[in-house]
Ligand SMILES: NC(=O)c1ccc[n+]([C@@H]2O[C@H](COP(=O)([O-])OP(=O)(O)OC[C@H]3O[C@@H](n4cnc5c(N)ncnc54)[C@H](O)[C@@H]3O)[C@@H](O)[C@H]2O)c1
């Protein structure tokens with residue numbers, strides 16, 4: 001069992017990091033990619049018992065989750081639904097285990113978020129979203145970073161906060177899992193657009209305009225899907241948008257940059273050798289936007305570009321030639 005170190009969120013505000021250290025937690029990390037490995041290392045440094053499972057590891061999924069207090073999934077979106085189903089049907093997930101999801105994506109088959117998938121599959125377990133401006137390569141180096149753990153179960157969020165928090169990894173709790181998750185997911189499509197902007201050498205003014213105009217777009221679709229407006233202005237929203245859109249470490253940014261300098265998508269993805277969720281997210285997002293009639297002009301151009309319907313230059317022209325209008329008119 002995970003100990004319950006915090007009596008309430010109110011008391012957590014005044015307790016120092018040192019006082020937040022808990023009893024040892026049994027953490028199982030599912031996914032041994034860049035993010036799963038970085039999160040496993042953070043928990044190990046906090047002296048917790050960490051086991052890491054991946055589909056290629058010798059450890060079976062059943063053995064990996066046996067006795068787990070916390071199960072954290074950090075696999076690519078394409079595997080989340082299948083993994084949730086395997087956890088539900090093939091193995092015995094401990095009754096009291098907290099499930100944490102750190103994936104930033106949307107399920108292509110159902111358009112659900114990972115937290116929605118885990119909540120529907122495990123209705124009696126607390127589900128926590130971990131999301132923020134977290135480029136794993138910087139975190140691996142021990143550079144300072146902050147993130148958000150969001151859940152409707154406040155005690156579970158606080159326990160996950162304590163599990164990973166350190167002097168170099170500052171964690172805030174939030175009661176809005178969908179908002180935190182969608183901020184981190186939708187910005188990947190915008191990071192592709194900003195990569196295009198930089199690849200075409202369009203300048204700082206254009207980049208600032210793109211990121212700023214992306215905010216109402218993300219908020220419009222994010223709130224429609226159930227997130228709270230204010231969450232999109234926090235670390236998991238604006239914060240992650242800034243990190244991902246301004247760093248060459250971002251794989252999504254590099255997808256856009258590569259397209260702008262004339263590379264084919266397949267070549268870019270092969271060179272990356274790891275997950276760029278924005279490509280799948282753009283497809284699912286446009287499916288949702290079309291179905292629900294939600295305007296997403298930037299994401300739509302990214303979608304057209306990724307699917308070979310337009311060139312990077314044509315995408316820029318399409319955005320610049322839209323009808324003129326007042327700035328603050330279309331948040332919802
Ligand atoms: N790397 C980062 O900086 C970072 C930061 C925050 C969030 N994320 C998110 O975390 C998720 C994983 O990213 P990553 O950087 O670790 O990617 P990665 O490509 O390095 O690793 C992906 C992992 O998912 C596993 N996987 C893929 N398909 C699977 C399937 N069908 N079944 C089981 N496992 C499967 C792979 O084996 C691998 O272990 C993504 O949603 C990403 O957006 C990444």
Ligand SMILES: O=P(O)(O)OC[C@H](O)CO
Nearest residue numbers: 132133134135250251252
């Ligand atoms: O490398 P990216 O583009 O997947 O970005 C990683 C994280 O989402 C940044 O917070």
